Amino acid sequence: MDQIKIGKFIAECRKKNGLTQAQLAEKLNITDRAISKWENGKSMPDSSIMLDLCNELKISVNELLSGEVIKMDNYNEKLEQNLIDMVKQKEESDKKMLKLEVVIGYISSITFLILIFLASFVEMQNWIRISLVVLGSITFAIGMFNCLKIEQTAGYYECDKCHYKYVPEYSSVFLAMHKGRTRYMKCPKCNEKSWQKKVIGK
Numbered sequence: 001m002d003q004i005k006i007g008k009f010i011a012e013c014r015k016k017n018g019l020t021q022a023q024l025a026e027k028l029n030i031t032d033r034a035i036s037k038w039e040n041g042k043s044m045p046d047s048s049i050m051l052d053l054c055n056e057l058k059i060s061v062n063e064l065l066s067g068e069v070i071k072m073d074n075y076n077e078k079l080e081q082n083l084i085d086m087v088k089q090k091e092e093s094d095k096k097m098l099k100l101e102v103v104i105g106y107i108s109s110i111t112f113l114i115l116i117f118l119a120s121f122v123e124m125q126n127w128i129r130i131s132l133v134v135l136g137s138i139t140f141a142i143g144m145f146n147c148l149k150i151e152q153t154a155g156y157y158e159c160d161k162c163h164y165k166y167v168p169e170y171s172s173v174f175l176a177m178h179k180g181r182t183r184y185m186k187c188p189k190c191n192e193k194s195w196q197k198k199v200i201g202k
């Protein structure tokens with residue numbers, strides 16, 4: 001998807017409908033800065049707002065994502081390309097999130113170890129010692145919560161028995177035994193327990 005082209009197309013349609021950025025923003029209940037960001041190709045309209053935006057601009061979502069008016073004879077072709085691009089974008093952002101998970105994991109673990117090390121071996125008043133342990137534990141807990149949240153939502157888990165791919169509940173990811181990212185969970189489709197691998201594509 002070409003963000004710059006989409007941005008120019010939004011601006012073009014907005015003007016065609018005789019709207020200023022501020023007027024369009026008001027209709028959509030958002031800031032005019034958001035609109036100017038779209039039009040400059042710096043960001044894409046959120047999926048939650050796409051339909052309303054397209055209604056105001058009198059275009060289809062397919063046209064919005066293509067960044068141009070689409071003739072009827074290649075409408076489906078464009079639609080398919082846009083769907084493929086959306087899936088690709090999700091896969092790329094999932095991959096980035098999983099890398100981020102590793103970084104968060106390391107940072108929170110190392111912070112935890114350093115604070116516990118200081119609290120154990122460095123001369124200090126007791127209340128500081130206790131504060132360091134508490135701070136270390138909180139950092140670690142927040143880090144782990146976010147890591148698990150990423151692991152739950154980025155990509156899918158694949159059942160080893162029936163190969164069904166799905167996004168599990170936070171609680172089942174939290175409670176499951178794991179080897180790295182592979183988790184021992186119950187499949188919602190075949191109801192069998194197996195070691196399920198994290199996969200990116202569906």
Ligand SMILES: [Zn+2]
Pocket residue numbers: 159160161162163164187188189190191192
């Ligand atoms: Zn299964």
